[in-house]
Structure formats: C-alpha cells, structure tokens
Amino acid sequence: MAETCVYNGRVIAPLTKDNSRVWFNLVKNYLIVHHLWGVIIDDTAPHQDDPSWRQKNEEALRILRITCSPETRRLIEGVSEAKVAWHILHDRFAHKPSVNVAATSFDVSILYNAICANNWEAAKEFLERHPGALTAKLTATNGTPLHVAALFGHLEIVEELVRLTSPEFLEIVDDYGSTPLAIAASTGVIQIAKCMLNKNRNILGIPDLRYHLPVALAIGAG
Known part of the structure; x- marks a missing residue:
C-alpha cells in the first residue's frame, strides 16, 4: 500500500489531477508545520554544505x-532539490487559468510562468501589454499575480506589484479566503509582509476561511 501523508489527523490520497487542489494545500501545510517549507521557497543557491539544509531538503x-x-512520482524522478520537485508538480497540476483567453486576448500562463521563474522583466513586459492581467486569476485556487509572487517568496516582484496596485488590491482573497499577506505569513518571508503592510494595514484583520488571521499563520510557520 502506498505511504500517505498525515496532517492534523487527515490522510490525503496520492496526488492526481482530480485532487491536486486539496493535495497542494495539505502538503504545504504539512511542510510548514514541520519547518520544511523554507527549502521550497528558498531563493538563494542550494546550501549543499549546510547539513541542516540537506536534511530538511531530503x-x-x-x-x-x-x-x-506512481505515475506522478515519475515526473520528479532524479530531482535532488525539493524546491525543483515542488515547482514541477505545481506547474503540472496547480496551474489552471480561470481567465477565458479568447475573451481577454491574453494567456495568463505567460505571466504565471514569469512570476514562478522570478523574472520581473518578463512579467513587467506582459503587464504593460495587458494591464488587466494585474487582477487575473492565475492558479487553480484563483490566486492573483500577487498571491503567486508571495507563495514563491519573490520579494522584488511583490514590491513591484504592490507599487502598481491600489491598497484595496491587497484585500483580494483566493478560494481559501487567503489574502496575499496570509500567503506571505505562511511562508515566513518578513520583508514581503512588511511591504504589503506599508500599503494597507487593514489586511492584518482579514481571516481566511478557517478563521485564521495572518498573525496566526505566521506563528504556525514559526
């Protein structure tokens, strides 16, 4: 029988296309609770000489x-970094653009991929051609570009997106009721949270669908 992941007493089925939304949410929470999420969002060079990093990565x-x-596992065979494996799975299963490309005349996957790759120049060029994409839903959970940038811990992109938007933009929630600040609080990237709060402090009081405020998520992330 295949080994499964338990989080808060809940067992989740192996990742498939049908359960990807639940899978990504629960596995992310599991990694956060066990102080492993840092290796997923780490934007620096791999700390191969750091025994602690190697242990957490493994x-x-x-x-x-x-x-x-078993079929999905083949996608990450031979991958040695958890961050790379997560991105491979996320790109394959979690990205389901909710925007009608024919109606909007732009493909949000281009913007999504630019943000995931931490390529602000490409993202900026796309947004200049398609300003409406600033509020587009880029993920299976209807996250905005700011949600995606916060999830991957890309500080520069977050700063630029915040600069381009109104304060109310930071109050947009995804399907889990999470604001971009809630995402940032879960990942523990303090500078990203500060950047958002400098724009709109009201977001401190917006809970997600589990009634967790950003401060509770930050505590849970350590």
Whole structure:
C-alpha cells in the first residue's frame, strides 16, 4: 500500500489531477508545520554544505515523493532539490487559468510562468501589454499575480506589484479566503509582509476561511 501523508489527523490520497487542489494545500501545510517549507521557497543557491539544509531538503523531497501516485512520482524522478520537485508538480497540476483567453486576448500562463521563474522583466513586459492581467486569476485556487509572487517568496516582484496596485488590491482573497499577506505569513518571508503592510494595514484583520488571521499563520510557520 502506498505511504500517505498525515496532517492534523487527515490522510490525503496520492496526488492526481482530480485532487491536486486539496493535495497542494495539505502538503504545504504539512511542510510548514514541520519547518520544511523554507527549502521550497528558498531563493538563494542550494546550501549543499549546510547539513541542516540537506536534511530538511531530503525530508521535504521524501514527503513530496510518498504523497504522489506512481505515475506522478515519475515526473520528479532524479530531482535532488525539493524546491525543483515542488515547482514541477505545481506547474503540472496547480496551474489552471480561470481567465477565458479568447475573451481577454491574453494567456495568463505567460505571466504565471514569469512570476514562478522570478523574472520581473518578463512579467513587467506582459503587464504593460495587458494591464488587466494585474487582477487575473492565475492558479487553480484563483490566486492573483500577487498571491503567486508571495507563495514563491519573490520579494522584488511583490514590491513591484504592490507599487502598481491600489491598497484595496491587497484585500483580494483566493478560494481559501487567503489574502496575499496570509500567503506571505505562511511562508515566513518578513520583508514581503512588511511591504504589503506599508500599503494597507487593514489586511492584518482579514481571516481566511478557517478563521485564521495572518498573525496566526505566521506563528504556525514559526
């Protein structure tokens, strides 16, 4: 029987196209609670000489592998970094643009991929051609560009997106009721949270669908 991942007493089925939304949410929470999420969002060079980083990376990679179906696991065979494996799975399963490309005349996957790759120049060029994409839904959970940038911990892109938007933009929530600040609080990237709060402090009081305020999410992320 395939090994599964338990989080708060809940067992999730191996990752498939049908359950990807639940899978990404629960596995992310599991990694956060076990202080492993840092290796996923780390934007620096791999700390191969750091025994602590290696241990956390191996454990995070193990969790990703054992919670995948055999078919899905083949996508990350040979991958040595948990961050890379997460991005491969996320790009394959979590990105389901909710915007009608024919109606909007632009493909949001281009913007999504630019943000994931931490390529602000490409993202900026796309937004200049398609200003409406600033509020587009880029993910399976209807996250905005700011949600995506916060999830991957890309500070420069967050700063630029915040600069381009009105304060109310930071109050937009995804399908889980999470504001971009809630995402930032879960990842523990303090500078991103500060950047958002300098624009709109009202977001401190917006809970997600589980009634968790950003401060509670920050505590949970350590």
